[in-house]
Amino acid sequence: MDRVRTSIATVCLSGTLEDKLPAIAAAGFDGLEVFEPDFVSSPWSAEELARRAADLGLSLDLYQPFRDVDSVDPEEFARNLVRAERKFDVMERLGCDTLLVCSSTLPQAVRADDRLAEQLAVLADAAHRRGLRIAYEALAWGAHVNTYRHSWRVVEAADHPALGVCLDSFHILSRGDDPSGIRDIPGEKIFFLQLADAPAMSMDVLQWSRHYRNFPGQGSFDLAGFGAHVEAAGYRGPWSLEIFNDTFRGSDTGRTAADAHRSLRYLEAEVSRRVRAEAAPPPRDDRRARLFDAPSASPLEGVVSLRLAAGPGKSDALRTVLGRLGFRLAGVHRAHDLQLWRHGGLTVVVDASAGTVWTAPGLPAHLPVLTQIGVRSSDPESWEERARAFEVRAREVGLPGAEGASTPERGSASDVVRLDMTDATSLDVRGPASAAAWEAAFELYPGERGWEDDVSLFTGVDHVGLAIPADNWDGVMLLLRSVLAMTPREGLDVTDAVGMLRNRALERPAPDGGPGALRLTLSMVPGSVSSHLGAARRGGIGHVAFACTDIFTTAASMRARGFEPLPIPANYYDDLDARFGLSRELLDRMADSGILYDADSDGEFFHLFTPTVGADFFFEVVQRVGGYRGYGDANAAVRLAAQLRAT
Amino acid sequence: MDRVRTSIATVCLSGTLEDKLPAIAAAGFDGLEVFEPDFVSSPWSAEELARRAADLGLSLDLYQPFRDVDSVDPEEFARNLVRAERKFDVMERLGCDTLLVCSSTLPQAVRADDRLAEQLAVLADAAHRRGLRIAYEALAWGAHVNTYRHSWRVVEAADHPALGVCLDSFHILSRGDDPSGIRDIPGEKIFFLQLADAPAMSMDVLQWSRHYRNFPGQGSFDLAGFGAHVEAAGYRGPWSLEIFNDTFRGSDTGRTAADAHRSLRYLEAEVSRRVRAEAAPPPRDDRRARLFDAPSASPLEGVVSLRLAAGPGKSDALRTVLGRLGFRLAGVHRAHDLQLWRHGGLTVVVDASAGTVWTAPGLPAHLPVLTQIGVRSSDPESWEERARAFEVRAREVGLPGAEGASTPERGSASDVVRLDMTDATSLDVRGPASAAAWEAAFELYPGERGWEDDVSLFTGVDHVGLAIPADNWDGVMLLLRSVLAMTPREGLDVTDAVGMLRNRALERPAPDGGPGALRLTLSMVPGSVSSHLGAARRGGIGHVAFACTDIFTTAASMRARGFEPLPIPANYYDDLDARFGLSRELLDRMADSGILYDADSDGEFFHLFTPTVGADFFFEVVQRVGGYRGYGDANAAVRLAAQLRAT
Incomplete structure (x- = not known):
């Protein structure tokens, strides 16, 4: 051939x-x-x-x-x-x-x-x-x-x-x-x-x-x-x-x-x-045979878990925010300083250990950092094969706590294949057996084993925001488009209080043709290392957005848990009034809960933010109404200024 | 008004x-x-x-x-x-x-x-x-x-x-x-x-x-x-x-x-x-009066002195190169670790002290760094006034060694006014009395006091290259154009082994209308601090180019002093042959002395380089023939690759 x-x-x-x-x-x-x-x-x-x-x-x-x-x-x-x-x-x-x-x-x-x-x-x-x-x-x-x-x-x-x-x-x-x-x-x-x-x-x-x-x-x-x-x-x-x-x-x-x-x-x-x-039927000459075909892999079925490296210094702040968002501490790892937080079908692992802190070489880390995004899929091994075909490193990982080991524990049957998306963050494709395997590594609180919430404030993860250093931007883009078959949306540059933020969203449609099973928003960090993460881009990057169906109810429930939304200036609501002519009552309700608003020709978008945890990380709660497809970027400058003030 | x-x-x-x-x-x-x-x-x-x-x-x-x-x-x-x-x-x-x-x-x-x-x-x-x-x-x-x-x-x-x-x-x-x-x-x-x-x-x-x-x-x-x-x-x-x-x-x-x-x-x-x-005669209405006029200052008459911060680590290497270029050690400072080097009408002060090393906040310095450029002018105080009118800090400085003091010594009659051009480098406007005042601070070797060379390999300084961090590029440009009335030439980007170098030359014509009394070539350093100076831009920036009238004689004289020119690959001379059809004999003579060549419609340009001293600094010797106005930028990539190899 x-x-x-x-x-x-x-x-x-x-x-x-x-x-x-x-x-x-x-x-x-x-x-x-x-x-x-x-x-x-x-x-x-x-x-x-x-x-x-x-x-x-x-x-x-x-x-x-x-x-x-x-x-x-x-x-x-x-x-x-x-x-x-x-x-x-x-x-x-x-x-x-x-x-x-x-x-x-x-x-x-x-x-x-x-x-x-x-x-x-x-x-x-x-x-x-x-x-x-x-x-x-x-x-x-x-x-x-x-x-x-x-x-x-x-x-x-x-x-x-x-x-x-x-x-x-x-x-x-x-x-x-x-x-x-x-x-x-x-x-x-x-x-x-x-x-x-x-x-x-x-x-x-x-x-x-x-x-x-x-x-x-x-x-x-x-x-x-x-x-x-x-x-x-x-x-x-x-x-x-x-x-x-x-x-x-x-x-x-x-x-x-x-x-x-x-x-x-x-x-x-x-x-x-x-x-x-x-060509149907396929061409009979050598044209087909000489071209490489990528093996397909099992569909991705949505984000089910997250892991955040918070270190000893930031884990308390992170736990406080998780609690107010409705997560509960479900257990602790048997050997390492990891906590398992749960809400509905979502799991968040908080890594409070000093040893697994992610740092760029020679630079202080800005924690928390999102180190893993777990997505459900029926056949993780098919992803290992697909990644290898694209010359990307992917490997089955051992049980949590051991996954940092240099030799993957092949026999440990974690049913998780890990793909390094960026220097900081991996995508973990989690098979049907992974939840039980991972649970085994944790000392769970009574009633937590095998337990599944049937009510949740959130329907899942709407999107995840990642910070990408400028000199790895194109590399990450290629990896997401090749191995993960994600589609980039039109890029958007956001001007904020401290400079220009280059943003790009990538989406991978869900198997049922519905909303994205995986949506990532990338922000470019200037320079070749993450040295700017803290000083220059405070509050600008790195976040997880949870989806909900009624943001006002969700916000009320969060407030009952002590949640204080990021304070949004009154001037913002006056401007919304001028731009969209929303009812005074709706504006007041949004202002009460720090909810921001956007609309396009297909629908509406409501979202609220937490203040940053540490300098760089925050959570968002979003509600999409109708066919709104964006990410509320029009509000980014207001959010960033508010986060700068709140930290 | x-x-x-x-x-x-x-x-x-x-x-x-x-x-x-x-x-x-x-x-x-x-x-x-x-x-x-x-x-x-x-x-x-x-x-x-x-x-x-x-x-x-x-x-x-x-x-x-x-x-x-x-x-x-x-x-x-x-x-x-x-x-x-x-x-x-x-x-x-x-x-x-x-x-x-x-x-x-x-x-x-x-x-x-x-x-x-x-x-x-x-x-x-x-x-x-x-x-x-x-x-x-x-x-x-x-x-x-x-x-x-x-x-x-x-x-x-x-x-x-x-x-x-x-x-x-x-x-x-x-x-x-x-x-x-x-x-x-x-x-x-x-x-x-x-x-x-x-x-x-x-x-x-x-x-x-x-x-x-x-x-x-x-x-x-x-x-x-x-x-x-x-x-x-x-x-x-x-x-x-x-x-x-x-x-x-x-x-x-x-x-x-x-x-x-x-x-x-x-x-x-x-x-x-x-x-x-x-409007001649000047307009009589209020149009003239309301506009600010900058006070003019005495003409600049060429670069006469340089000061390099080398620290204890780099001063030996710098002294070796200076000696091979024809400079001699003329004396040492009475109180500080400063050496005075002389050749012809040029003075170079090497600062070997640890205390005056220039460092960006929190970062290692990449030495040597050019900290002062001394230019002769009849009335330094007129420059103080002109700078003040443009809201730029300038002040009379005390005798060498004391000039780092926070209070300028007004009574010390150094006859030097200092203007901060960049974070690293000042322009010292030196009046007629400055040489004698500065000599007094040094313990000069026998015969050096008041002595002037009547022969020199160099006719002066052709140009000085400075590295400017990206976030101060426009600020420096404005300062040079306003206070110093310099004119920018067309910008040029040089692609080299390690990236793209943005360059811009600025020139201030000499009073007699001859070649530039002050020529600066600026190179942009990516990012907001000088952290890239070493690793990313080795050999790329910061240099002093001496002018001469016969580069082959000058090169021979330097070689007699032990000078080894930067090695230039034979491939370069084959390519010159293809591009310019120079005689084999000329090409061989150039290759022997590591001399590079360029030409434009007005003349020719010959130049040679020292290997870098430290990671970032080098000297150049140039000969302009006819009306050549450039800086040999076409050879920058060859030079940079050679400097990368030689260090």
């Missing part, structure tokens, strides 16, 4: 070639593109680079970029050919046979297609004499040639065996071009394929390209559709990543390389789905 | 109103714009806010924004009037008489100008009944009204005493509109003036406006020309800042407010210059 070969441009990664090559090999790539500035600044000779790559089992698939070859000035074109010969020298020494030539961006670019085809044929002939070939790429900002159709017209006209096109998804999709015409290009004339995703942005395409590209599955392009066209054209060369991203270039090399390879696995699976959907 | 009143929108600053009001007052503003979300999220009632502002001597100049008032749907317009009445209620309680109304961005915006004028007149009438007035502003992205000319046409047509226009420099200049038509608007119909600068960016204007505005003197707009038009129109209301900037909203409130007020002083001085240039 002829599997898709994977490749990556060295420009995607941080560091020098000494760092990049081993990381590329370790991530599982088959080859790489030599980005010229990396080579020019390297002390390795061409032969040395070739040897190092070969030792790592990596092929050198492309040398790039060669710019502005054509010219209306024949003398300049002649000089450019000499320049190309010098690069052919290097390629021969590297053993790399394909040169990427970009369409010219200069005023002296050739504008007559026949003349351009002639010049490219001359260049291709020079390459051909050396056993090399030219992949011609239309830059989205090329002076004359800036669409793939145009580059193909010129290549077709040149009609030279050593001249083909290079297709780059960014240059095509960033312009909004229709990629379906790729099917009309003979596969063997597509000499190279570069893949890049990018977030939706309204900005100059050159700046967008140079700074904000990201890996497939991290942005907004329809790369699955793009890939299906390329497959249909019959292209059989490597799928290669060419990503210019400021954050990636400052991030850990190995982690970025692993994300990169995962992104190609994800894209393969998506393209495979698209190809299958196109 | 009727001075310009200064005002600022609360949205410009970080924090809540409790933080913002005192900072606004302390910075010297006369009033403020109440940004509605700040008020809505405040626990202060309108009366309380009014009282607090009055206590601080601040007027409430504007309530903003009120959006999307007009509508083709009469019922919606009626609802919007009700919404406006609720805001009038608030304004009455605040004692704020002007409401900012933005042109509508909605599909249902009124497109017929006469109809729109009618609706605005109805709104103005409602305001008028309360003694309030409406300032109508054209948003650059308004659905129908998006130019100031259009907003004025509609306001003129409405012809209502309580309706005028608000002019916002961003909305006008971001579109590239010609602002000269402002002169045709009667000054009394300009109800408000909002001022914002912005860096040149090719991006969606809404995103640009919401995230990247900055204060006058920090961006690229011709605000002096804009202000001159507004003056000519006869506007006499406050000059107010409305800046949406993510960085400012996360930065220190007091510091941002001080920068903000300085930016208005700077703009006043620039507008005043423009108005004077327009």
Whole structure:
């Protein structure tokens, strides 16, 4: 079976070639593109680079970029050919046979297609004499040639065996071009394929390209559709990543390389789905077989448990809030400083031990931190398999308290598979036997064993908010979209008292097509570590929102337990009055309980907040009315200011 | 004399109103714009806010924004009037008489100008009944009204005493509109003036406006020309800042407010210059008198001294490099661990003491750090006065070693005025008597007192590179442009092995019109503190470049002293060959001495580097040939990779 070969441009990664090559090999790539500035600044000779790559089992698939070859000035074109010969020298020494030539961006670019085809044929002939070939790429900002159709017209006209096109998804999709015409290009004339995703942005395409590209599955392009066209054209060369991203270039090399390879696995699976959907019955040629398919896993059935690391310092405050929210202490762990809190079908484990406190390296932790989200599913092992297919670490974990051990206790039958979503928080897929297994580790209070509440203030967890450091944002996005098949909603930036908060919600629909079985709201923490969590983003991030069907009743019940809602200013309700014209009576009732309000065309949203526990964590209670799909982001600035004041 | 009143929108600053009001007052503003979300999220009632502002001597100049008032749907317009009445209620309680109304961005915006004028007149009438007035502003992205000319046409047509226009420099200049038509608007119909600068960016204007505005003197707009038009129109209301900037909203409130007020002083001085240039003889009305003029100061005559904090750990390495560059140890300080190094007309003081090490709060310092740049000038006191006029701290300093004392020694006649350019580095303006005064503090070696080299490898300092934390970038830019009258060159981003480096050069021409008397290259350090200096930006920032007239001779002389240049890869010279077609002999000579090359249409540039001393600091030697104006940025990635390898 002829599997898709994977490749990556060295420009995607941080560091020098000494760092990049081993990381590329370790991530599982088959080859790489030599980005010229990396080579020019390297002390390795061409032969040395070739040897190092070969030792790592990596092929050198492309040398790039060669710019502005054509010219209306024949003398300049002649000089450019000499320049190309010098690069052919290097390629021969590297053993790399394909040169990427970009369409010219200069005023002296050739504008007559026949003349351009002639010049490219001359260049291709020079390459051909050396056993090399030219992949011609239309830059989205090329002076004359800036669409793939145009580059193909010129290549077709040149009609030279050593001249083909290079297709780059960014240059095509960033312009909004229709990629379906790729099917009309003979596969063997597509000499190279570069893949890049990018977030939706309204900005100059050159700046967008140079700074904000990201890996497939991290942005907004329809790369699955793009890939299906390329497959249909019959292209059989490597799928290669060419990503210019400021954050990636400052991030850990190995982690970025692993994300990169995962992104190609994800894209393969998506393209495979698209190809299958196109062809019924499935295509009989090799198109299907070479593409990776992700194994499916058992449906997720909602969040049932949470674990919070509070440490000795924050556990009292956390317990107080849990109690006022209606949770009761159901038991304590037999060996560790863990408390089991319950309400309705929900379990919260409070970790008060000092040892399991989550800390970023060298920095104080800001507790509490949500370390586990438990979701119910019938077959956790199917999730282990799916995660592995996407090159994500997942493993069955032992009983609570032992799960920190370096060797997972395979025989302990916890029926829980753990997937690391972020550096701080795991998703625990919990099978039918998990509750009983976990209960066994706790000393439960009388009546608690096997007991299930039949009344609850909450119908479940509406959503969970997580703080993601900027340099891991795209990595988490890819993981959630690939392994968990979550769908990102439109991003929203919230301006608050202490800066700008980048937010993004991701949702995974429930099996019954109802409200999301898993909804996450991610907030970006500036910088590469969590050092800002405390000082700069107090009250901004990290929360659990419980769902209810009548927020006024729920609030009253909580108040009866001593709950004090986050105080919301009277000015807010005056403004609500001006904006929505709600009845004075409703406004007064909301103000009494610190309830905030939003509405969209489909419904209404009521929510209230706890003050923060510690600096960074809080609970929310929400009621959705009708088909409201948002998260009340319009109220975020008011909440944040109130939380800043309350702490 | 009727001075310009200064005002600022609360949205410009970080924090809540409790933080913002005192900072606004302390910075010297006369009033403020109440940004509605700040008020809505405040626990202060309108009366309380009014009282607090009055206590601080601040007027409430504007309530903003009120959006999307007009509508083709009469019922919606009626609802919007009700919404406006609720805001009038608030304004009455605040004692704020002007409401900012933005042109509508909605599909249902009124497109017929006469109809729109009618609706605005109805709104103005409602305001008028309360003694309030409406300032109508054209948003650059308004659905129908998006130019100031259009907003004025509609306001003129409405012809209502309580309706005028608000002019916002961003909305006008971001579109590239010609602002000269402002002169045709009667000054009394300009109800408000909002001022914002912005860096040149090719991006969606809404995103640009919401995230990247900055204060006058920090961006690229011709605000002096804009202000001159507004003056000519006869506007006499406050000059107010409305800046949406993510960085400012996360930065220190007091510091941002001080920068903000300085930016208005700077703009006043620039507008005043423009108005004077327009009118010869000077205008006789009050236009000139009300504008601030900055006192001029004595010319700067080149960098003559540097001071580096090396601490006990890095001073040996620094001394070794200085010696190889041709500097000699000329003496030691009588009381402190300071060494005086000399070469030609240049002095370098190496501070080896532990006590004066520069550290960001709570973080390890990355030494060496350039702490002072000494420039010669005939009248340092004139700089003290000029700095004070721009609200920048400058003071005469005592003799070296005592200058860290909290009380400057006024009587010590050092003839040096110190201006803090950045948190790390001061500019010391050194008068004619300063050299002798400073010499006195040192135990000089025999023959060094009063001695001057008549030969030198270097003709002076070509430029100095400084690292600026991101959250102080705009502040430093404003200070250099205002007090030092430096001119920024086009910015350049350098992609290197470890990320993206934002660079900007600023130049102050020499009195004789020759090469720059002071050239600074600034590099932005990500984040708000210098924590990244070491790990993330090794070799990237902080350097002193000496100028010479023959780099090959200079390099040979340095090598004779044991200097080893930073090793530059052979691949680099192969690439130079391909790009510039230099002679093999020249390439070999450059390679021998680690010399890099660049050229532009006006000349050539040769430069070489030392390996870094410590993690972050290095020296450069440069030779400019012809009129080359750059800094060899094309070679930055090669240099950075080599420095990463060499340390």
